Amino acid sequence: MDFTGIATIKVDGAPAAVAVRAGKALPLARVGLANDALRLVEAWEETCTAIAGLGEDAWAQAVPFDMAAALIPYVPRQVFCTGANYRKHVIGLMMGDPSMRTADMEGKSPEELRAHAERVMDEKAKTSPPFCFIKLPSAVIGPNDTVVLPRQVEKPDWELELGVVIGKRCRHVSPEQAMDHVAAYAVVNDVTARELIFRKDGSAVGPDWLAGKSFPTFLPFGPLLVPRQNVADPYALNIRLSVNGKVYQDESTSDMMIGIERQIAFLSSIVELQPGDLICTGSPYGNGSAFGVYLQDGDVMEGEITGLGQQRNPCVKESVAG
Structure with a gap:
């Protein structure tokens, strides 16, 4: 090819x-x-x-x-995201965000917290199903488009990820069959309203993915759809993102806990995956929440994944009149 x-x-x-x-x-x-x-x-x-x-x-x-002039490849019919899927990333969240901790983590020292988190992540990588959620296709924009920071969001965050484009309809496929249904890989950025993921009203229904993930412009996609056969090893790619020239994410897809094969098998056990569907496979360590830094009006995000191209997305605050 x-x-x-x-x-x-x-x-x-x-x-x-x-x-x-x-x-x-x-x-x-x-x-x-x-x-x-x-x-x-x-x-x-x-x-x-x-x-x-x-x-x-x-x-x-x-x-x-000119990659800097590339448009959105297309608008997917369905967008799925796999959360908490990079070992170092999730351990960092559990260490830094009390809302991510379970009851049996209370009262532990930092060293005990880290050891507990590492055990949990290692067990998840072996046996747990992926933690998947839906992101609205209306959030998808191009690799050079502007990300609009919603007026009510205080902690907009970045999550550069490896995107998987489905090429064949699939339902109830096994992990061994899964890669036969992958058309291509792409760069995606699962922008997140960090403080809206967990509601503050005492709701017991779990995370609010609609409020946290699906604002307009919250999923830059592209520039390229790179055929699966052109990527020798999807678990040996570097994911790198900077904001205003400062690098925050610089990690390998080798830290992914639940692989693409298991993600596709799990999703296809629930829904019918269709050609063009997009799966965001999880974000490695280096999100803004790990540093207490969030996107601001005027920021510029630049992201790239080995062999898949580069994104450049300026950020602007949503106008009150807008």
């Missing part, structure tokens, strides 16, 4: 699906393929075969590819 991935850019003033190779973008409508990335994902194997078979005469129609 000799192309890097698929993106959406403006061509002749309109969004167009393109194949990307060596700094060039080939508008796929020019070679008889769909002009919409979601339609390409829906026929992913045929799409990749067709692109791989294109000759140099076809690539002569390519235009320069």
